[in-house]
Structure formats: structure tokens, C-alpha cells
């Protein structure tokens with residue numbers, strides 16, 4: 001079991017959703033870097049629970065407390081540790097789930113592997129709550145990359161099949177995305193936003209949930225990151241992505257649409273612009289042969305619907321080995337994808353910083 005990742009920048013996430021604290025250790029940090037705390041807190045708040053009617057009712061301040069390596073917001077040692085207090089957990093809601101696993105949640109696979117001793121309250125180590133310390137690390141990484149003029153942004157591309165407007169992947173509207181980054185439903189097209197809102201109202205009323213896609217963009221990404229065969233840039237992004245609960249798929253550039261296209265439509269043809277080698281289109285999402293080519297990096301994170309829904313479902317009792325009907329209590333997101341944009345940005349920031357710390 002691993003809650004650590006990275007080679008040149010080592011990150012360890014600890015704690016869980018219903019323990020008193022959770023947090024992150026970041027190793028091999030840049031001494032002297034001054035963290036913009038206001039910016040970091042704003043970044044954390046984009047993910048935080050309890051902020052909108054379409055997210056969990058659990059309210060957490062997600063206040064950051066550096067317990068080592070940071071003084072007056074400045075990094076003063078190679079290793080820094082930060083904790084976040086869990087202020088509003090209700091473990092009672094999870095009592096029946098130790099015996100009756102939620103369909104499509106990790107309850108059952110965790111039981112198969114670890115038995116009953118794993119703390120599974122609030123989803124234990126499988127909880128989306130652990131994306132808070134992940135974003136804490138990602139928010140700092142993003143600030144360090146900004147000093148190198150690397151920009152990262154994101155949007156919600158699709159909820160339940162309702163797709164935001166098309167973006168030119170060779171020229172993503174980074175400033176526009178940055179301006180709307182605090183939106184509840186981070187889409188560009190207002191008409192689509194209304195449609196998504198109506199869908200979410202309906203899903204919520206039914207006690208159901210819905211999936212979605214978060215799209216991540218990186219600009220001014222250095223050329224030449226990633227190696228064949230198994231250290232490709234896509235593999236590194238995917239490795240972190242699959243550490244995020246509820247992720248079902250990752251795709252780069254046009255992703256699955258590529259299978260419907262001819263080479264003459266899909267190939268990104270070259271042009272020389274102001275003496276720089278560019279591609280006219282960016283269907284590859286900035287990565288070819290597993291190596292970044294200097295075009296914007298663009299990838300999609302496809303999330304399943306939140307498995308915890310209040311509609312009655314068929315399950316079984318682990319103790320009795322008998323089928324049971326399960327009704328889940330608790331405060332769950334009708335659409336967890338809505339809160340994933342800062343998580344997607346963190347995946348890109350932490351992957352890049354790990355590669356650039358070489």
C-alpha cells in the first residue's frame with residue numbers, strides 16, 4: 001500500500017477522512033521559496049466541500065497548518081509538512097457500511113484485501129477527502145512553476161453528456177479560464193451551464209449521482225519531458241491520476257475521438273512561427289512519443305458518478321453472506337466531478353515539478 005509518489009519531489013499523503021488530521025509531507029523542496037498563502041487558500045477553497053448546493057453538505061474549513069519546514073510562509077528546509085484538521089466528520093453514518101458494502105465503492109475490495117481492520121469511515125484511504133492534502137501540495141507546486149512562467153488551468157468539459165464549448169487545443173484560453181476558476185460549475189458556455197444546472201437539480205432530487213469530465217491545460221511546458229518506453233509523460237500523468245478516487249479514464253488531446261479520424265485529419269502538421277517550431281493543431285495534447293513537444297499539454301480526466309447514492313440498491317451482508325437492500329445515509333456529492341478542476345491542476349503541477357526537479 002503506498003501513499004507516496006515522486007522521484008525528485010517526493011510527496012506522502014497521510015491521515016484519512018474521519019481521523020482527527022490528515023496532511024502531506026513534501027520532500028526535496030526549494031528552500032527560500034515564499035508561498036503566497038492567500039493564493040494557496042483560494043486554490044484549496046475551489047476544491048473544499050460544503051460550498052455549493054451540488055456538493056456534499058459536509059463543511060470543512062480546510063485550513064492549512066504547516067508544522068515543519070515553513071516559517072512566515074517561507075520554505076526553510078528541504079522537507080515540509082502540513083496538516084489539515086477534519087472538523088466535521090460523522091462516523092455514525094458509516095456504521096452499517098462495514099457489513100453491507102456500497103456497490104461500486106471500495107468498501108468490498110478493501111474488505112477482501114484488508115479485512116475489517118482498515119478504518120473505512122468516510123471511505124478511509126479511498127476517500128475523496130484526501131484530495132485536500134493532494135491539492136495543498138499541488139497548489140504550492142503550481143506557484144513554483146508560475147515562477148518559470150508555466151501556467152496551468154482547467155475546466156469542466158462535460159457533465160452527464162452535456163459538453164461545454166469546443167476549445168482550440170493549440171491555443172487554450174488560459175486567461176479566461178483563470179478568471180472563471182472560482183465558478184461553481186466551471187464551464188465557459190453559459191447556456192450549457194444552465195443545462196448542467198437543470199440536470200444536477202434533477203439528479204439531486206432523485207437521490208442519484210452523475211459523472212463528468214475535467215479538462216486540464218498547461219502552457220509554456222518545456223519540450224522534451226518524458227522518456228520511452230514506460231516513463232512517458234502520459235504514463236506519469238496517468239500514474240498520479242489513478243490515485244484520485246473515482247477516476248475511470250485519462251485521455252490526451254482529442255483522446256477517444258482519434259479512433260474516428262483519418263491520419264490526414266488527426267495529424268498535427270508543423271509550422272514555423274517567429275522562428276519557433278509549432279504544430280498548427282494540437283490533437284496530440286502536447287505529447288508525442290511520450291515526450292512533450294512544447295505545445296500546450298491538454299488532458300481529460302473522466303470521473304464516474306459518486307457511488308454513494310441514497311436510492312436503495314442491492315448489496316449483501318459480509319457477516320451473514322445474505323443479500324440485503326442498502327440505503328446509504330450521509331452527505332455525498334451528487335456530482336464529484338464538479339470539484340475536480342484543482343485536483344487535475346495539481347496532477348499536472350506535481351508531475352511537472354517532479355520532472356523539472358531532476
Ligand SMILES: C=C(O[C@@H]1CC(C(=O)O)=C[C@@H](OP(=O)(O)O)[C@H]1O)C(=O)O
Nearest residue numbers: 049056058089122123127128129330331
Ligand atoms: C469531505 C469531503 O468529501 C467527502 C468525500 C467522501 C468520499 O467518500 O470520497 C464522502 C463524504 O464524506 P463524509 O461522508 O464524511 O461527509 C464527502 O463529504 C472533501 O472532499 O473534503
